Amino acid sequence: MRLAGLIVFWCALSQAGEERRALAAAGGLVDQGDYQGALRTLAPFEEKLKGAAEYHGLLGVARAGAGDPAGAIASLQAALRIEPANENYYMDLARVLGDYDAHEASIGLLEWAAARYPKSARLRVALAFIAAGRMQAARAAAEQAIAVDPALETGYSTLAMVYEDEKDWPALVEVAGRLRKLNAGNFLAWYYLGVGQAGQAGLEATGAAEAERALRRVIRLNPGFPPAYFQLGKLLLERGETAGAIRRLSRAVELKPDYAEAHFLLARAFRKTGDAGRWQEELEIHRKLLAEEQARKRPHIEVQLALPE
Numbered sequence: 380m381r382l383a384g385l386i387v388f389w390c391a392l393s394q395a396g397e398e399r400r401a402l403a404a405a406g407g408l409v410d411q412g413d414y415q416g417a418l419r420t421l422a423p424f425e426e427k428l429k430g431a432a433e434y435h436g437l438l439g440v441a442r443a444g445a446g447d448p449a450g451a452i453a454s455l456q457a458a459l460r461i462e463p464a465n466e467n468y469y470m471d472l473a474r475v476l477g478d479y480d481a482h483e484a485s486i487g488l489l490e491w492a493a494a495r496y497p498k499s500a501r502l503r504v505a506l507a508f509i510a511a512g513r514m515q516a517a518r519a520a521a522e523q524a525i526a527v528d529p530a531l532e533t534g535y536s537t538l539a540m541v542y543e544d545e546k547d548w549p550a551l552v553e554v555a556g557r558l559r560k561l562n563a564g565n566f567l568a569w570y571y572l573g574v575g576q577a578g579q580a581g582l583e584a585t586g587a588a589e590a591e592r593a594l595r596r597v598i599r600l601n602p603g604f605p606p607a608y609f610q611l612g613k614l615l616l617e618r619g620e621t622a623g624a625i626r627r628l629s630r631a632v633e634l635k636p637d638y639a640e641a642h643f644l645l646a647r648a649f650r651k652t653g654d655a656g657r658w659q660e661e662l663e664i665h666r667k668l669l670a671e672e673q674a675r676k677r678p679h680i681e682v683q684l685a686l687p688e
Contacts, residue, residue, distance in 0.1 A: 398424055405437050414444030432462035436471065443475045451475045456685055463687035464496065470505045476682060477509050484682045485509050486516065493520070500528035507537045517541045532558060532565055539571040551575035566600035569593045570607055577614050590614060605635040613644055621651050639668040 401424050408417040418441050421434065428434035439454035455472040462468065469492040476485035489506040496502060503524035507517040521538035524531055535558035542551040552575035559568035573593030580586025591614060597607040612627035625648045631641040646661035 398427055402428075402431075402433055402437065405441065409437060409440050409444070412444065414441045417441040418445060430461065432458045432465060432468070435461065436465075436468050439468075439475070440471055443471075443478070448475055448479045452682060452684075459687050466492075466496070466499055466501050466505075469502060473505060473509050481682045482509070484684060486513070488684060489520075493523075498527060500524040500531045500534060503527065504531070504533050504537050507541065514541055514545055530561065532562055532567075535561065536565075536567045536571070539567070543571065543574055546578060548575045548578035552579065564600065566597050566604060566607075569600065570597045570604070570610070573597065573607075574610055577610065587614060587618060603634060605631045605638055605641070608634070609638065609641045609644070612641070612648075616644060616648055616651075621648050624648050625652075637668055637671075639665055639672070642668065 401420055405417040405420040408414070408420060417437065421428075421438055421441070424434065435454045435458035439451045439458060442448075442454055443451035452472065452475060455468055455475065458465070458468045459472070469489060473485040473489050476482070476488065486506065486509055489502060489509055493499065493502045493506055501524075503520045507520035507524065518538065518541045521534055521541060524534035525538065528534065535554055539551055539554045539558065542548075542554060551571055555568050555571035555575055558565055559572065562568065570593075573590045573596075576586055576590035576593060580590055591611065594607055594611040594614065597604060598611070601607070608627045608631035612624045612631060615621075615627065616624035625645065628641050628645045628648060632638050632645065635641070642661050642665040646658050646665060649655075649657040649661060
């Protein structure tokens with residue numbers, strides 16, 4: 380009996396290990412963007428793992444990536460029913476809803492979750508990102524995240540994103556300064572400082588020079604950040620430094636070939652130099668990128684969410 384019991388015990392351990400390996404493998408495939416591979420890896424374990432939140436969470440993300448929003452929403456809601464306090468499942472579900480233009484459902488989900496878990500700064504930051512089209516809600520969510528956790532750097536950068544969208548340059552400079560005090564090595568602090576200073580300065584020499592210094596510092600801190608080259612190129616173009624603008628804008632599109640705004644500014648810069656060929660080439664790239672973006676838009680879906688008890 381004792382030997383038989385040990386055999387059963389080790390078989391159970393082996394089976395559990397197989398399931399853990401499957402979850403780890405599926406998670407790796409999701410990280411690599413191989414959503415169909417993740418679904419194939421999870422399929423044999425449907426019955427054994429139906430009570431595991433991690434299984435349903437991975438299944439939801441994989442289904443979303445594979446273009447199955449209804450399946451993704453059902454799986455992520457199943458994960459939440461099993462593990463209702465897990466912030467990641469709320470954020471993954473909100474992201475799927477947002478991707479399919481169900482913004483009201485996405486915002487409602489995160490507002491409900493943030494009210495239920497008032498100490499979660501991450502949920503409030505996620506709400507601010509999702510509510511970016513509703514700036515008042517986004518601003519309130521980011522401010523609440525900072526109130527919950529004053530050291531949460533993403534709270535300040537999210538609030539800065541809102542101010543940038545609203546073109547509230549003094550507020551942008553102020554919140555960037557707060558982030559810089561919190562962490563002077565955070566490149567986003569310098570980025571938003573530069574954008575805010577450029578917005579306030581216009582073509583005024585002193586303010587523009589301060590903005591330029593801030594943006595150059597961003598590039599030193601994170602040389603692979605395309606928006607810094609775009610903003611610096613835009614600033615130089617506005618000051619009439621066309622050659623310098625072309626260098627920075629060219630670097631932006633080298634790092635991010637689908638950077639439509641940078642291609643448009645490059646077209647303007649080449650037009651100033653009289654290079655009609657490059658001007659037309661960049662305009663055509665800009666036109667194609669806008670058309671591709673429109674074609675990628677996912678259809679709106681109607682959703683009725685069943686929130687955890």
